[in-house]
Amino acid sequence: MRTSRGRGTRDDATAWEPPDGRGKAVGFPDVQQAVARLLEAAAGPATEEELSGGPAIVAAFVLAVNAAGPRPGEQGLFPGGRRAIGRVPVLVAGIAMAVGVAIGGTATAGALPPRIQEIAHTAFGAPAPRYHGDGDPRAAAKTAHSATKPERVRPGKPHAPMPGKATSPGKAKGHLKTHAARTRLKRIPGRKDESQSITLFAHSAQNWLHVFGFDSPERGRSQPRARSRGEMAGLIPVAGSTLYGWKPPYRPARPDTRVGPVRHTISCPRYERRLPTKVRSMDSWSARRSGH
C-alpha cells in the first residue's frame, strides 16, 4: 500500500511510523492507539519468569572468563590487554625479520666480522670473509709466478687454466687459512679414464682455485667450461670448501650413475696426476704440483 505522507494528514501512513516502539499515539484513532499500547506492552519491563535463569547464565559467564584466562587490564606485563598480547608474536616476528634482513644484507656484502662472516658463509653461502694483509708472501710469490709464467702447452694435450688465475694470491691464502676443514669431493661418474672431463659447481667462487674443468680430448679443443658464476671451470676447491655438485660436459652413459664421495683421489687429465682429496692448504697443493 502506498503511503499518503504527502497529504499531511494523520492517516495510517504516518501513524505506523514506529520511532522507538514506545511512542504515544495521542490523537490517533483508537485502533492505532491500541497497537501502540500493544507494542508498549511487548516492550514492557521484565517479569520474574523471564529473569529466572540469571544465576546460571552468570555462572556460565564466570566459567568462560576463567577458562579464557586473564582479561584485558589484568595484565601487568602487557597493559594494553589481550590485543597487545596478540600483537606480541607479530612484533617479535617483525623484529626477527628486521634483524635477519640486516644480518643477511651485511653478510651478503661481506661486511661482517670474519668469524661471523665465516659462519654465514658456511650456513647459507654468503661470501667468504676477506682477510686483509695476512697473505703469505711465499705463496703469493708462487701464485704470482705461476700466473705470470708463460704456460707450457704440450702438443696434443688440451689446455687448461693454471692455478691462481682466478683468485688473487692474497685472497686465496686467506681462504686457505680460514678453511681448515677437509674438502669433500664427489666421485666422477661414468668413465674414470682421463678423457672424462668434469665441471664442478661451487657455491662461491671465492672458495676455488684453478684446477678442474678439462674438456674431453676427443673434442679437440681446450677451453675451460665456465658457463655461469656458479659453474666454475678449472677451479679447485680450497681447503674447507665443499663440493656439492658436478656436471660432466657430456651426458654420462648411465644417467643414474651414483655419485659418492671419493676416498682418495680423483683423476686430473690435464696434469696427469692425482689430486689429494683433502686440500689442506695451498702450499701442500702447490708442493705436490711442483713435485710432479
Add this chain to the structure above:
Amino acid sequence: MLRAAARGDESAFARLWRDAHPLLLRYLRVAAGDGADDVASEVWLEVAIKLARFRGNEQDFRAWLFTTARRRMTDRRRYHARHPIVLAGETPGLDHAAPDDTAAEALEDMSTRAAVALIATLPRDQAEVVMLRVVIGLDPVQVARIVGKRPGTVRVVVHRALRTLSARLATLREQGRVPL
C-alpha cells in the same frame, strides 16, 4: 557496563543480562516458538565466551546479540528439520507444574505475554521484524543486516505488520476479546 562486562566483571554482565534478556526471550518466543528458552541459553553462553572480543557500544551489542540469536535459531530450525521429534507413548514429563502464579503476577504478566502472543500470530518474517524494529528498537539498517533484507524492505514489512496488527485488534475489539 559493556566494557566492564567485557573485562570479565561478573556484576556488569549480570546487569547486561537483566537488561537484554527479556527482550531477547520475547523475540525468540515470537520467532522460535517453543524453543525460545533453549536458544536464549545458547545465545548467552556464546555471548559469555565471545564478549571479551566484542567492540562497540550498547546499540552494537544489541545488534550483535540478536544476530547471534537469529543464527542459533536458524541452526536449531535446521537441526529439527533433519531430526524431527516424534512423541510416542505416555509423556508425563511434559505436564509441568504451574509456576508460582499469584494473581498479581498473572495480571502483571498478562499484558506482556498477550502482546507478544499477538505479535507472534503475524507471519514469521513480519513478527520478527516488528520485534526487532519496534519492540527492541533497533534501527532499520541493523534490522536489515540481521534478517538479511534491505532497509527499505524492513520498513515496508513493518508497515504491513502493523496494519495487520491493527486489523486483528479491531476484530478482537468487535468480538469483545481485547486483551489490552
